[in-house]
Amino acid sequence: MSFWTDPMAVIANLIGGWLAGLGMTEGWVTFVLSFLGAGVYALLVMLTVVLLIWVERKLLGRFQDRLGPNRLGPWGIFQTIADMLKIFTKEYITPNGVDKVPYNLAPILAVAGVLSVWAVIPLGATILGANLNVGVLYVVAIGAIGELGIILAGWSSRNKFATLGGFRAVALLVSYEVPLVVSLIIPVLFSGSMGMNNIVHAQKDIWYIVLAPVAALIFLITSIAENGRAPFDLTEADSEIVAGFNVEYSGLKFGMYYVADFMHTFTIAFLFSTLWLGGWLGPWAEKYPMLGIFYTAFKAWFIYFTIIWLRGSLPRFRIDQMINLNWKVLTPLALVLLMMTAIVNRLVPEGMLVVRTLALLAVNGILLVGTSWLLNKFAGRNKRVVVAPEPRPVARPEQISSES
Amino acid sequence: MLNDWLYIGLFVFISMALPAIAIFAAGLLSPKKPNPIKSTSYECGIETVGPSWVQFKAQYYIYALVFLVFDVETIFLFPWAVAYNQLTLFGIIEAVLFILILLSGLLYAWKKGALEWM
Amino acid sequence: MTALQIIFLFIAAITLASAVMVVSARRMMHAALWLVLALAGVAVIFAMLDAGFFAIVQVLVYIGAISILIIFAIMLTRKAMEDVGPQLNRGWWLAALAVVGVFAGLAVVIVSWPGVMATAGVGPDADAIVNFGKDLVDPDKYVMPFEVASVMLLAALIGAIYVSVEHKGGQP
Numbered sequence: 001m002s003f004w005t006d007p008m009a010v011i012a013n014l015i016g017g018w019l020a021g022l023g024m025t026e027g028w029v030t031f032v033l034s035f036l037g038a039g040v041y042a043l044l045v046m047l048t049v050v051l052l053i054w055v056e057r058k059l060l061g062r063f064q065d066r067l068g069p070n071r072l073g074p075w076g077i078f079q080t081i082a083d084m085l086k087i088f089t090k091e092y093i094t095p096n097g098v099d100k101v102p103y104n105l106a107p108i109l110a111v112a113g114v115l116s117v118w119a120v121i122p123l124g125a126t127i128l129g130a131n132l133n134v135g136v137l138y139v140v141a142i143g144a145i146g147e148l149g150i151i152l153a154g155w156s157s158r159n160k161f162a163t164l165g166g167f168r169a170v171a172l173l174v175s176y177e178v179p180l181v182v183s184l185i186i187p188v189l190f191s192g193s194m195g196m197n198n199i200v201h202a203q204k205d206i207w208y209i210v211l212a213p214v215a216a217l218i219f220l221i222t223s224i225a226e227n228g229r230a231p232f233d234l235t236e237a238d239s240e241i242v243a244g245f246n247v248e249y250s251g252l253k254f255g256m257y258y259v260a261d262f263m264h265t266f267t268i269a270f271l272f273s274t275l276w277l278g279g280w281l282g283p284w285a286e287k288y289p290m291l292g293i294f295y296t297a298f299k300a301w302f303i304y305f306t307i308i309w310l311r312g313s314l315p316r317f318r319i320d321q322m323i324n325l326n327w328k329v330l331t332p333l334a335l336v337l338l339m340m341t342a343i344v345n346r347l348v349p350e351g352m353l354v355v356r357t358l359a360l361l362a363v364n365g366i367l368l369v370g371t372s373w374l375l376n377k378f379a380g381r382n383k384r385v386v387v388a389p390e391p392r393p394v395a396r397p398e399q400i401s402s403e404s
Numbered sequence: 405m406l407n408d409w410l411y412i413g414l415f416v417f418i419s420m421a422l423p424a425i426a427i428f429a430a431g432l433l434s435p436k437k438p439n440p441i442k443s444t445s446y447e448c449g450i451e452t453v454g455p456s457w458v459q460f461k462a463q464y465y466i467y468a469l470v471f472l473v474f475d476v477e478t479i480f481l482f483p484w485a486v487a488y489n490q491l492t493l494f495g496i497i498e499a500v501l502f503i504l505i506l507l508s509g510l511l512y513a514w515k516k517g518a519l520e521w522m
Numbered sequence: 523m524t525a526l527q528i529i530f531l532f533i534a535a536i537t538l539a540s541a542v543m544v545v546s547a548r549r550m551m552h553a554a555l556w557l558v559l560a561l562a563g564v565a566v567i568f569a570m571l572d573a574g575f576f577a578i579v580q581v582l583v584y585i586g587a588i589s590i591l592i593i594f595a596i597m598l599t600r601k602a603m604e605d606v607g608p609q610l611n612r613g614w615w616l617a618a619l620a621v622v623g624v625f626a627g628l629a630v631v632i633v634s635w636p637g638v639m640a641t642a643g644v645g646p647d648a649d650a651i652v653n654f655g656k657d658l659v660d661p662d663k664y665v666m667p668f669e670v671a672s673v674m675l676l677a678a679l680i681g682a683i684y685v686s687v688e689h690k691g692g693q694p
Contacts, residue, residue, distance in 0.1 A: 027525055030407060038415040042422055088430045096443045102555065108423045115419035119412055129415060130408040137482060137578045144586025151593055155551065171464045174590060178474045185478065189485040252430035256423050320521040327519040335507050339500045346496050409569045462686050465594045472587040473679045479579050480671065487655025495659035505672040509679040518683045
């Protein structure tokens, strides 16, 4: 067992041996190792977000035909550090009459609700926090804690707009969790386990995005909605309304919501690559787990780019459009897809991978075509009637008398 | 297995402690100049009118309720999905029946207009 | 005292204290938040009992759905943030007497059960969830409760929608 074949175990043995040499018992050694591992991992993720904010701003700039930050450092890399320094030194303006404990707890819960997900994401074959046997459900449950943070922010701010914004945001998030959780059942179905590392192992033969592309699409759409990103960013709408539930926050407390936002996008990209794109699988990934980090990051990069691409290209949805999309399109689609995938997967005899893949692709194709046909047929009812403009009297030069 | 949960517990604790430490540190670095005008609630620049606690629509409650029903449904479906590879077609049809019953509930809610955003 | 016992006592103390605060908080919204803490404590206790699936289900369903539902329901009332005064009424000593009596009775019954000091024979089972899933659709085991649960959920959904759509016209 060298460093290259099993890095975490080697490091753990080194530090554990040193601690045991200092006289610690077995239990305490495990505790300290876990604490150190969790601390370093969480810190690394938070620092990566700093880099990502720069990436996003550059990309958005390019989508909008401008350069993005380019003053501080080569290609503007130090822009985020400057912004961080600025926001660290802003005053915390706390309005009168707020409930101190929920008001201060809310940004912490918002960040914790995203950062805690990283404990179960497998970056390499043996490089992961904890291979929890209920990893997939853990991801959704931690998202629920983030929603709690938003509700706390909304009503503890003692501001009508914040309260309304908070409740609208949570109503949306809660609605979009239904198709998210249903679409997450499908990788669990195929791999027979809820543990994330087991799901990655089970994708050795074929990636799940090939077996269930519609489910992957539903996962992507609902995750973007859960993140509160464009085109679903009605509740924060940076450029339009008063900022919604975080209107009474300033300084780093406000900054924490945006840290949570960017980190959530990053997390969605890695979750997608783990659950649907085969995670750390790749040439020699089992033998040298460090390669797994590159594979999973490489796959996640495409998803991250797509999410920012969507942000830069699509206009915002209205709230009733979002609610209808969720309850009338995504939820029935996800449930029907689950039923049909379960039945078809069982009907195809064991072992014939190509037949299974084709059958499942056919199911997905039928569902996609069926959904778009239904949408075309029934969504036309809500179209606004385009009224031809009446001809209005307009002054024309030849009608003016010849005094000019 | 308990080691996994210990790690998770520590990770959740650290992921709450890190932002808390950052916010606390920024609190030490930032100026503190309280001012009665600054501390009033923000209402697009005008004075607040009326109490700050508004009555809100029952619609939010309905979305949370439908979410709860489907959440509990998926809780039943996850263990079924984990055991999927070892089930016969009969077991799968039963779960499909389960999903169909709840899908008809969604249809009822749709037809009654409970899912409209007023 | 093993570490597990110390952690259990700590978590149990937090859970019980939060539960007491739920019923004695002066503002309803604070009571809802103490409830969230109590539910989180229960989830940690589930995790310590090697019932990881149920710990996560507790967080997902109770904290993620039911607490939000309760907070929304509280916001539907008018007195969500009013300080309604101390929550004890004049007869509180009678209630305390009843509580102590019930606790003493339960303690006597449990301690006199011969199995109270025996350790459970069930250890961490790696296949627990798979077996649970199989039992859910096994005709000899739990398939009827499984289907009845879906009908019950359907009834809850229809009932709640019926009640709320009735009142849609006239808001209080």
